[in-house]
Amino acid sequence: xxxxxxxxxxxxxxxxxxxxxxxxxxxxxxxxxxxxxxxxxxxxxxxxxxxxxxxxxxxxxxxxxxxxxxxxxxxxxxxxxxxxxxxxxxxxxxxxxxxxxxxxxxxxxxxxxxxxxxxxxxxxxxxxxxxxxxxxxxxxxxxxxxxxxxxxx
Amino acid sequence: xxxxxxxxxxxxxxxxxxxxxxxxxxxxxxxxxxxxxxxxxxxxxxxxxxxxxxxxxxxxxxxxxxxxxxxxxxxxxxxxxxxxxxxxxxxxxxxxxxxxxxxxxxxxxxxxxxxxxxxxxxxxxxxxxxxxxxxxxxxxxxxxxxxxxxxxxxxxxxxxxxxxxxxxxxxxxxxxxxxxxxxxxxxxxxxxxxxxxxxxxxxxxxxxxxxxxxxxxxxxxxxxxxxxxxxxxxxxxxxxxxxxxxxxxxxxxxxxxxxxxxxxxxxxxxxxxxxxxxxxxxxxxxxxxxxxxxxxxxxxxxxxxxxxxxxxxxxxxxxxxxxxxxxxxxxxxxxxxxxxxxxxxxxxxxxxxxxxxxxxxxxxxxxxxxxxxxxxxxxxxxxxxxxxxxxxx
Ligand SMILES: [Zn+2]
Numbered sequence: 001x002x003x004x005x006x007x008x009x010x011x012x013x014x015x016x017x018x019x020x021x022x023x024x025x026x027x028x029x030x031x032x033x034x035x036x037x038x039x040x041x042x043x044x045x046x047x048x049x050x051x052x053x054x055x056x057x058x059x060x061x062x063x064x065x066x067x068x069x070x071x072x073x074x075x076x077x078x079x080x081x082x083x084x085x086x087x088x089x090x091x092x093x094x095x096x097x098x099x100x101x102x103x104x105x106x107x108x109x110x111x112x113x114x115x116x117x118x119x120x121x122x123x124x125x126x127x128x129x130x131x132x133x134x135x136x137x138x139x140x141x142x143x144x145x146x147x148x149x150x151x152x153x
Numbered sequence: 154x155x156x157x158x159x160x161x162x163x164x165x166x167x168x169x170x171x172x173x174x175x176x177x178x179x180x181x182x183x184x185x186x187x188x189x190x191x192x193x194x195x196x197x198x199x200x201x202x203x204x205x206x207x208x209x210x211x212x213x214x215x216x217x218x219x220x221x222x223x224x225x226x227x228x229x230x231x232x233x234x235x236x237x238x239x240x241x242x243x244x245x246x247x248x249x250x251x252x253x254x255x256x257x258x259x260x261x262x263x264x265x266x267x268x269x270x271x272x273x274x275x276x277x278x279x280x281x282x283x284x285x286x287x288x289x290x291x292x293x294x295x296x297x298x299x300x301x302x303x304x305x306x307x308x309x310x311x312x313x314x315x316x317x318x319x320x321x322x323x324x325x326x327x328x329x330x331x332x333x334x335x336x337x338x339x340x341x342x343x344x345x346x347x348x349x350x351x352x353x354x355x356x357x358x359x360x361x362x363x364x365x366x367x368x369x370x371x372x373x374x375x376x377x378x379x380x381x382x383x384x385x386x387x388x389x390x391x392x393x394x395x396x397x398x399x400x401x402x403x404x405x406x407x408x409x410x411x412x413x414x415x416x417x418x419x420x421x422x423x424x425x426x427x428x429x430x431x432x433x434x435x436x437x438x439x440x441x442x443x444x445x446x447x448x449x450x451x452x453x454x455x456x457x458x459x460x461x462x463x464x465x466x467x468x469x470x471x472x473x474x475x476x477x478x479x480x481x482x483x484x485x486x487x488x489x490x491x492x493x494x495x496x497x498x499x500x501x502x503x504x505x506x507x508x509x510x511x512x513x514x515x516x517x518x519x520x521x522x523x524x525x526x527x528x529x530x531x532x533x534x535x536x537x538x539x540x541x542x543x544x545x546x
Contacts, residue, residue, distance in 0.1 A: 009299050014285040016293035024293070050294050050411030075418075076313035081359040084302040085282040093359075096300045098309055098413050108414050110295045123316045138286065143297055 007132055008112045008145055009094060012087025015137040024051045026065045031142040034131040038104055040066035047104035070129035071149065072099040075108055077121040093117045099127055099146055114147045126150070160433055163546045165254035166387035166394035169200025169380035170506045175343055175497035179274030181374035188376035189218045189270035190226060196378040201391030202264060207380070209234030209262030211253045213245025214500050218270050234262035238402070238538075242303070243447045243493075243501035244531025248538035250505060251400030253381035263382060269502040270376035279372055280304065291411035303449060304369055307533045308361045311452030314419035315363060318466035320455065322363065324473035326354045328451035328487070329367040329494055331478035336491030339517040343371060344495035368451040370493035377502040379509065384546050395512040395526070395542040399433035401426040402538035409535045421456035421532035426539055431462075434541050436525060438462035441541075443486045443511045443520045445504035446529040448493045453532030458485070461529065461539075480518035489518040501530050505540065512544050 018025035030037030039051040043060030047068070054061055076098040083089050095113040100106045113121060114130055127146040134141050171192045181188060197204050204227050210220035211234070220235035234256045238245030246269070253265035273279070282301045295301060300309075314320065333349035336342035349367060357366040387394035405425045408415045417424070431437055438461055446454045455469060463485055464472035472484075480486035490496040490507035497503050508526040510516040528540040 009297075013297050013299070014288040016297050017287045017289045019290040019293070024290075049414055050291055056407065056410075076309045076316070076413075078300075078305065078308040078312055079359070079362040080299060080305060081361060082304075084280060084305070085299070088299055091299070094299055096298055096305065096309070098313075108412060108418075110298050110300055110412050112298050123313070141297075145298075 007134060008114055010087055010091050011136065013085060015134070015139060015141050017139065019051070023053065027051065028141060030065070030067060031131055031144055034142070035067045036070040036129050036144060037065050037067050038101070038107060040064055047107050049107040049109060066104070068101060068104045072101040072109070072127055074098070074113070074121065074123050074125045074127060075100040076123060077113065079117065079121070095121060097121070097127070097146055109144060111144055111146045114145055115151060161251070161254050161258060161400060162398050162433055163396060164258040164384055165381055165397045166384050167250070167379050167397070167509050167542065168382050168387045168390045168392055168394055169196040169202060170509050171195030171197070171199055172341070172377045172503065172506060173375045175341060175499070176374040177343060178278070178372040178374060181272045181274060183272070184275050185270045185272035185376070186218055186222070186226070188272060188374070189223065189268055192270065192376035192378040193223065193227070193266050193268055196266065196380050199392065200380050202380065205230055206264045207266055208232060209253065209256050209265030211236040211249040211256070211265055211267045212269060213238035213249045214241055214243065214269065216269055217276065218268070234265055238536070240534060240536050242449055242531050242534045244534040244537045245402070246447065246501040246505060246530035246538060247400055247528050247540035248402035248530065248536060250379065250381060250397070250540050251402060251538065254397045254400060257381055257383045263386065265381045266378050267381060267502070267505070268376065268378040269500045271499065272374045273372055274374065294412040304361050304364055307450050307453060308364050309413060310419060310533055311450065311456070312363055314452065314456055317419050318469060320469045324455050324469050325363065325368050325451040326351060327473040327475050327478055328448065328454045329354055330475040332448065332488045332492045332494035334475065334479055335489045335518040336495035339490050339496055342491040342496040343373060344491060363452065364450055367494070370449050371498045373498045375497055375499055377499045377506055379502070379505055393513050393544070395509040396544070396546045397540070398525070398543045399430045399541040400538065401429045401433070402536050404535040404537065419456070421453050421460055422535060422537045423457050423460035423529065423532065423539065426537060427461045430539050430541055436541070441525050441527045442523045443480070443489060444527045444529065445488055445492065445508045447501040447504060447531050448488065449532065454487070457529045457532040461527070480516070480520050486518070486520045489516050489520065504528055508540070508542050512542050
């Protein structure tokens with residue numbers, strides 16, 4: 001069972017830091033404020049994830065950020081039984097979900113599905129974002145995790 | 154053939170194949186470069202060529218053995234062509250042959266070696282996370298969530314494919330069983346003498362659902378090489394040529410977008426390549442006699458064969474049976490050497506060699522009267538590639 005003392009996965013995984021040129025810095029800064037921010041094109045208004053230097057639809061370089069509603073649906077999932085990182089040696093099984101955001105042209109984000117890692121997972125289930133703070137990370141960071149909407153607050 | 158016709162069909166052939174002994178991961182007694190040289194010299198010998206005749210080199214997956222070093226080590230008088238296909242995994246395997254064929258068709262070089270060498274004892278291992286304290290860019294959107302290995306990357310795609318089309322676990326199992334079945338008659342195969350039963354597959358541990366242990370490729374040490382020359386030159390050499398009828402490489406839109414955002418997600422990435430390959434060759438799936446399809450993970454093979462038109466997605470559960478996939482009598486004999494799962498994980502170059510053997514009639518699981526032998530390289534990565542070899546020009 002994955003430990004539930006604050007974070008879904010144990011400490012020891014690498015800390016996310018902004019990409020070169022601060023391309024995605026706003027996403028991580030927003031997560032720390034417990035907001036879900038994704039890139040939005042100022043040219044055509046469409047969202048994209050991950051962040052790019054150019055809009056891959058209208059090819060504008062004028063890209064900004066949008067805070068979107070922190071919810072989505074499970075598009076796919078997997079249950080990991082074999083750890084490939086020392087920090088996860090005792091953490092299996094755990095569940096990784098691919099969540100699509102219908103409010104943002106169904107872009108997708110990877111996260112963990114909080115709760116019992118052995119429970120069945122249903123594609124299409126509605127989920128809400130849970131902002132998981134890692135104040136002891138080097139540097140500190142916040143992950144965007146997911147919880148079944150039916151599980152309640 | 155008109156020289157202005159833009160096709161590779163009938164203009165090049167594989168005329169030599171060479172391999173080292175295949176070893177379990179990190180068991181090679183020799184460093185990687187030595188293995189590489191050994192395989193290249195074996196391929197020249199098989200073709201009836203002198204090593205002096207070799208004048209070009211093509212590889213893929215960031216092979217560490219630089220053609221300039223190889224040519225110098227072998228004392229090759231003149232290097233005329235060197236080429237690398239970007240991208241990891243086995244996606245560039247057929248593409249490297251396609252590039253070699255293009256080089257001889259264009260007259261850049263006469264005898265181009267396609268090679269791949271792996272010694273994971275000497276170098277790092279696949280499938281293990283790199284030791285990082287921080288992570289940025291695309292990996293930052295997956296790794297902190299525990300998604301970091303190839304198996305974990307591709308399980309997500311295969312799960313979605315299984316969901317969309319009602320595919321059951323036995324379809325994946327059939328791919329593994331076919332590879333292990335064929336390995337039992339192949340003395341080169343690492344898993345020769347270690348047959349796999351459906352019960353053992355079902356009882357094996359999960360790596361990451363929906364992949365059991367036996368859905369995942371091995372990791373091995375060794376080297377393999379093939380030699381490509383012009384169709385005219387091929388006619389004068391020692392072996393029956395495996396003629397290149399078509400080769401394609403590439404990717405559909407957005408397949409490399411970060412964080413699993415490919416617009417068409419539940420795909421092996423062959424939807425654009427398969428029609429291109431068939432159009433070049435002027436054939437269709439019903440004409441193919443035998444298939445070698447790169448197994449990083451079994452689910453990718455299922456998707457790749459669907460996208461090459463061998464069955465509809467809704468027919469997967471009926472089509473993917475060990476009987477249908479087994480040589481010699483199955484409807485679509487698959488991975489007849491044992492492939493990445495049970496022969497050797499030589500990044501799929503061993504599959505290209507097996508496709509040549511099927512054309513020559515020398516496979517240990519030979520299909521009768523092979524005219525067309527298909528190779529599918531690297532499902533679910535970008536770029537991917539494929540190659541159609543034929544017994545006649
Ligand atoms: Zn735009």
